[in-house]
Amino acid sequence: MQEKIKEIADRVHELRELSDFTVKDMAEYLKVSDETYGRYEDGTEDIPASILFEIAHKLRVDMATLLTGEEPRMNIFTVTRDGKGVNVERRKQYKYQNLAEKFIHKKAEFFVVTVEPKPYGTKPETNSHPGQEFNYVLEGSLKVYIHNNELILNEGDSIYFDSTYEHAMEALEGKSAKFLAVIM
Template sequence: MQEKIKEIAARVRELRELSDFTVKEMAEYMQVSDEIYEKYESGSEDIPASILFEIAHKLRVDMATLLTGEEPRMNIFTVTRDEKGVSVERRKQYRYQNLAENFIHKKAEFFIVSVEPKSYGTKPETNSHPGQEFNYVLEGSLKVYIHNNEITLNKGDSIYFDSTYEHAMEALEGEPAKFLAAIM
């Protein structure tokens, strides 16, 4: 996994340099310190999916380009077979599987997100990113934290929200949860 993190970091750095953005400009856009952004580009710190999404937007590339190093090619349709999407463990509490990485000029990113249960008493780390997000629970139960609200979602429930607000998801009842996420 560490090698994959370094590969993604190298692609981000190369694309930033080719786009003539400074580290400072990128850090300001991502709303992180210059030091944290430099850690992302060096591969010494894993880049959260929400930050990768923002980097792709800023650099005007598809997120798949950052994840795989390949440009998406499909423009009529793309099929992702069960468990065959590009899998990325971007944050400790989530595992993402991209469902449409090979489609060019997507207007949204689609993921299956797996959330492992964690110890009680600690609220999960929140994140935010530009745009909107839709989540549909496939398995288990989730507690969604968003803008001073805590919402419990069970299998078959969904939520649509402004993802510029800090948010996080937590698996409940000591069981893993899985949801479909669409980020627009």
């Protein structure tokens, strides 16, 4: 996984320089410190998927370009077969599978996210990012932490929220949970 993080970081660094943006420009745009952004680019800190989405937007490239190094080509439709989405190792507590990486100029990113259960009493790490997010529970149950609230979502439930607020998801009942995440 560390090698993949470094490859993505190198692509972000190269594209930022080619786009004539400074580290400070990017950090301000992403609302993170210069130091945090620097760690993203040198590969010492994993870039959250939501931040990567914003970086792609700022650099005017598709997120798939940052993830895979390949430019998406589909502009009318793209099909992703069951289990065949590109696996994205973004945060240790979640497993992401990108569902539309081949479509160019997307207005949102689509993932199936798997959350594994944690030991009892372990609260998940929260994150925040620019934009909005929609999550629809496909399997299992989730506890969603968002802005001092804790909500339980079961299969078929959904939540739409301002993702600039700290949030996290936790699998319940000792079983993994899956949800469709749309990041805009």
